[in-house]
Structure formats: structure tokens, C-alpha cells
Amino acid sequence: MSIPARPPVIGERNAVISGIGQSPVGRRLGRTGISLTVEAALAAIADAGLTRDDIDGVASYPGAMDSSPGMSPTGVPELKDALRLKVNWFHGGAEGPAQLGALFNAIAAVSAGLANHVLVFRTVTESSAQTAGRRASVVGSGGSRIGGAMQYLVPFHAVSAANWVGMYAQRYMHQYGLQREHLGQIALNARRHAGLNPRAIFRDPLTMDDYLNARLVSWPLGLYDCDIPCDGSVAVIVSRADAAPDLKQVVRVEAIGSALHGRDSWDQRADLTTMASHDAAKMMWARTDLKPTDVDSAHLYDGFSYLCLQWLEALGFFPKGEAAGFLDGGEARIGLGGELPLNTNGGQLSGGRMHGYGYLHEACVQLRGEGGDRQVQGAEVSVVGAGGGPLGGCLLLTKDR
Amino acid sequence: MTFQPLPTVTDDTAPFWEGGAVGELRINRCRDCRTWFHPPAPVCPACISINVGPEVASGRATVAAYTINVQPWAPDMEVPYVLAYVELDDDPSVRLTTRLVDCAPDQVAVGMPVEVTFQAAADIWLPLFRPVKDH
Ligand SMILES: [Zn+2]
Numbered sequence: 001m002s003i004p005a006r007p008p009v010i011g012e013r014n015a016v017i018s019g020i021g022q023s024p025v026g027r028r029l030g031r032t033g034i035s036l037t038v039e040a041a042l043a044a045i046a047d048a049g050l051t052r053d054d055i056d057g058v059a060s061y062p063g064a065m066d067s068s069p070g071m072s073p074t075g076v077p078e079l080k081d082a083l084r085l086k087v088n089w090f091h092g093g094a095e096g097p098a099q100l101g102a103l104f105n106a107i108a109a110v111s112a113g114l115a116n117h118v119l120v121f122r123t124v125t126e127s128s129a130q131t132a133g134r135r136a137s138v139v140g141s142g143g144s145r146i147g148g149a150m151q152y153l154v155p156f157h158a159v160s161a162a163n164w165v166g167m168y169a170q171r172y173m174h175q176y177g178l179q180r181e182h183l184g185q186i187a188l189n190a191r192r193h194a195g196l197n198p199r200a201i202f203r204d205p206l207t208m209d210d211y212l213n214a215r216l217v218s219w220p221l222g223l224y225d226c227d228i229p230c231d232g233s234v235a236v237i238v239s240r241a242d243a244a245p246d247l248k249q250v251v252r253v254e255a256i257g258s259a260l261h262g263r264d265s266w267d268q269r270a271d272l273t274t275m276a277s278h279d280a281a282k283m284m285w286a287r288t289d290l291k292p293t294d295v296d297s298a299h300l301y302d303g304f305s306y307l308c309l310q311w312l313e314a315l316g317f318f319p320k321g322e323a324a325g326f327l328d329g330g331e332a333r334i335g336l337g338g339e340l341p342l343n344t345n346g347g348q349l350s351g352g353r354m355h356g357y358g359y360l361h362e363a364c365v366q367l368r369g370e371g372g373d374r375q376v377q378g379a380e381v382s383v384v385g386a387g388g389g390p391l392g393g394c395l396l397l398t399k400d401r
Numbered sequence: 402m403t404f405q406p407l408p409t410v411t412d413d414t415a416p417f418w419e420g421g422a423v424g425e426l427r428i429n430r431c432r433d434c435r436t437w438f439h440p441p442a443p444v445c446p447a448c449i450s451i452n453v454g455p456e457v458a459s460g461r462a463t464v465a466a467y468t469i470n471v472q473p474w475a476p477d478m479e480v481p482y483v484l485a486y487v488e489l490d491d492d493p494s495v496r497l498t499t500r501l502v503d504c505a506p507d508q509v510a511v512g513m514p515v516e517v518t519f520q521a522a523a524d525i526w527l528p529l530f531r532p533v534k535d536h
Binding site: 154 | 409469525
């Protein structure tokens with residue numbers, strides 16, 4: 001059941017990210033999911049130096065779904081058909097190690113030789129869906145009966161991830177002396193970086209007073225602990241390393257973490273001060289000789305500020321329970337010129353909820369040295385982690401060396 | 402109409418969702434190794450025996466974590482309210498997500514003893530919890 005200390009096969013190293021693309025990301029763009037997806041996909045294909053005819057695989061998360069408005073308007077079949085892709089392998093779905101599961105599947109497919117160039121995408125139109133009068137991301141708002149794990153949460157009015165995460169955050173505060181100000185450091189950091197990113201959504205400066213005085217959502221989480229629904233699409237091309245046209249710009253996959261040893265629900269995890277992120281991170285570090293101290297930039301899920309704290313801890317940037325001391329360091333710790341530049345694009349808190357794929361895109365931008373005003377000097381190793389609660393997946397990326 | 406989403410009731414989950422009709426908190430238990438487990442499943446997670454079924458738990462539990470929900474997520478939702486992960490006294494490794502009633506937001510605390518109280522909703526009974534009164 002445990003993770004091998006040094007597995008004999010690290011197959012993910014046969015894959016590289018050869019191209020990246022992003023549509024406009026914003027509020028109420030008023031465009032369809034497929035329109036945003038095609039724009040991101042064509043940008044990624046061109047960026048990789050490939051053409052439509054080279055793409056022989058497609059993967060996406062979570063597949064088209066309409067249970068939560070705008071959550072995933074476009075799935076694999078719609079894009080595949082729009083571009084008339086002739087694929088040897090394709091997959092879309094939600095059951096896996098969180099949002100990056102689609103990326104891991106693509107890496108596995110490429111490493112297994114099932115495809116040479118897999119287009120991986122994630123598209124959201126949650127902002128436009130809200131404008132249309134349907135609240136996104138509230139389970140049970142549709143009126144139908146609820147099954148699966150959600151039936152043990154939603155009927156009790158634990159309807160939002162803010163509730164489920166809020167209880168985890170409260171427990172950590174109780175056990176380890178965390179304060180709201182520490183979570184605020186994550187929100188302020190995201191906003192500082194968003195100010196340097198022309199594509200981020202909320203770019204005006206945010207102060208600790210703003211953070212603390214904002215309305216509460218679900219104690220201890222307030223308005224600025226929660227990310228922003230948005231419209232947009234991210235696409236990347238995962239290629240076999242020996243098939244990538246332009247090795248000068250490829251991003252290498254060093255190691256994947258996809259483990260989940262805990263329970264598959266929010267409320268049954270044995271240790272309420274950890275999450276699936278801890279299982280995934282442990283696996284990832286077991287598959288590389290690199291260490292947390294080698295990481296030049298971190299791109300960690302901040303759909304809620306507390307999830308980002310959990311990723312930082314899970315990845316070993318500070319010992320268990322010591323988030324308060326770490327975050328007390330503020331900008332010197334997690335700012336652009338700090339020890340561990342975090343969420344350099346503004347994260348999801350200020351950049352918009354691209355649901356994991358904004359971090360992936362930004363990590364590639366940093367490793368390619370294309371960050372402009374927000375570039376981390378000399379970035380060679382970046383970590384990306386996405387998900388929260390019983391969902392988590394992470395990977396370590398490196399500049400081509 | 403008040404906001405009240407409802408669960409899908411199956412043969413496996415009916416004892417949990419319907420036990421409140423007779424005031425019973427029914428949790429699955431292994432008849433061989435006596436392990437309690439939740440949610441209901443047709444196999445014991447400890448010994449993999451299929452000789453399992455619902456048994457009546459004490460209804461006593463302890464608050465492991467809580468949140469005070471302030472945001473009205475639906476137009477007909479009354480806020481604030483207190484949500485908690487509670488650990489059953491019968492076996493603290495079994496948790497329920499629940500809403501606390503008869504409990505002011507500033508009253509709740511980790512470690513607080515609570516007891517089940519059922520609220521009927523359509524064809525099911527929600528196991529809510531309330532603070533245990535001091536004797
Ligand atoms: Zn058993």
C-alpha cells in the first residue's frame with residue numbers, strides 16, 4: 001500500500017509540455033465554451049510548432065457537464081469534432097486525482113506510446129452562467145435528489161465547498177494556532193501578483209484591513225478567501241519528448257503525484273488537518289531526487305486560501321502544523337522576490353477560477369522565462385498542485401536542461 | 402418553500418435516512434469484527450466480511466470541526482447556521498457532517514458533546530445534533 005521509495009520506472013519523464021495556449025480570461029465574456037476552447041487550443045498547437053493534423057490525442061477535465069452551470073460547458077467530443085481531430089487516444093472525465101487528472105492521463109498515454117501529441121484543455125463559463133441567473137457551484141440548487149457522497153453533506157445545508165473547507169480550516173486554527181491574518185497573507189499575495197499580470201481579473205491593491213473587514217462567507221472563510229468565477233480556457237500540448245518540434249521551449253515533467261490513500265469524502269479523512277494533497281505530494285517527492293528547497297516557483301490551488309496553505313504544508317515547505325510561522329513571513333516568504341514565489345499570476349483568488357489549469361499555464365510561462373513583470377529570475381523548477389479535500393494531484397516541472 | 406435538498410434513498414441507505422422515524426441513528430456495522438463504518442456499504446472495510454448491516458448507535462457524538470455559514474446560498478435559506486463534522490461516541494473514526502441546532506454560533510467549540518435530534522423532511526429524517534445539556 002505504501003509508495004515505493006524509488007520506483008524503477010518514472011515513465012512521466014518521457015513526456016514534455018511542448019506548447020501552451022490561453023483564451024481571454026474574464027468576467028462575463030459572453031462567449032460559448034467551444035469558442036473559448038478553440039481559441040486556446042489553436043494557440044497551444046501553434047505555440048508547439050505543430051498543426052491540427054499532428055494532434056493525435058485529446059484529454060479534458062471533467063468532461064462536459066451541466067449539473068453546475070458553466071462548470072464545464074465543453075467536453076472532449078465537441079472540441080474533437082470541431083477540429084475534426086483524428087485521434088488514437090482520448091479521454092474526458094472527473095473521477096481522478098483532481099483537476100490535473102486529465103493532464104496525468106495525457107502524460108501516461110504519451111509515455112505508453114498511445115499518442116504523440118495530446119491536446120489537454122479545461123474550459124469554464126461560470127461567470128456568464130451566473131449572470132444568466134443560475135448560481136454556479138451550489139450543489140442541490142437544481143431541486144433533484146442527491147446521491148453519492150454529496151447526499152451526506154448537502155441535505156444538512158453544507159452546500160458549498162466554502163462550508164467543507166471552512167470546517168477543515170477551523171480545525172487547523174484550533175489545533176495549530178492559525179489566525180485569519182495568516183490566510184489573509186495568501187489572498188494579499190495573490191492580489192499583489194495579479195497587479196503584475198494584465199490577464200488577471202482583480203488587480204486593485206488589497207490591504208489586510210480590506211481582507212479582515214470583508215463579509216464572512218463561512219467562518220473562518222470570508223469573501224477574499226474565495227476565488228472568483230470566470231470565463232476562459234487553457235490548453236496545453238503534451239508531447240512525447242522525442243517528438244516535440246522545438247526542444248528550446250519545452251517544459252519537462254519531472255514527477256507526478258496522484259496518490260489518494262485517505263477516504264473519498266470530505267468528512268471521513270482520518271486526520272482533518274491534512275487533505276489528499278498530502279498523499280499526492282508524498283508520492284511526487286518519492287519519484288524525484290529534487291527537494292522542496294529546489295523549487296523556484298509554486299503554483300498551488302487557492303480556490304480557497306486554506307487549500308493553498310494545505311498544499312504548501314503537504315509539499316513540505318514547512319513542517320506539519322507550522323503554517324502560521326511560515327505565512328507570518330508575508331511577501332519575503334511568498335512574494336515575487338521571496339524565498340518561494342507563490343501563484344505569480346494572481347492564482348484563482350485574484351486571477352480567476354480556471355480550475356487548476358491557470359497554475360499549469362503559469363508554471364510553464366515561468367519556466368520558459370516569459371513572465372514579463374512577474375518573471376521569477378532563473379526559474380528552473382516549478383511545482384503545480386490542484387484540488388482540495390479528497391481531491392488532489394500535483395506535478396513537478398522543470399526547464400529543459 | 403424552505404430550502405431543503407433531499408438524498409436519494411436506496412436499499413443500502415434507507416436505514417440511515419429512515420431511522421429517525423423511530424428515533425434511531427442507524428449506522429452500518431460488521432457482525433463479525435464489530436467495526437462501525439459510514440457511509441453504508443455492503444462490505445466491512447476492516448475485515449472485508451459481507452456479513453454487515455445497520456445497528457443502532459448511541460446518538461452521542463463530539464464536535465471535531467465546525468463552520469458558521471453566513472452566506473445565503475439560496476433565496477429561502479435562513480442564515481447564520483452552524484455546520485459540524487461530529488465523531489460518534491460509539492467509534493470516533495466514524496464522522497457525520499451535520500447541522501447543529503439549539504446552538505448559538507458563539508457556543509460551538511471543538512470537543513463539545515452533542516446528541517442526535519431528528520428533523521423530518523419529506524420521506525426521510527435528517528440526523529441533526531444539539532449540545533448535550535449539562536446535568
Ligand atoms: Zn469486519
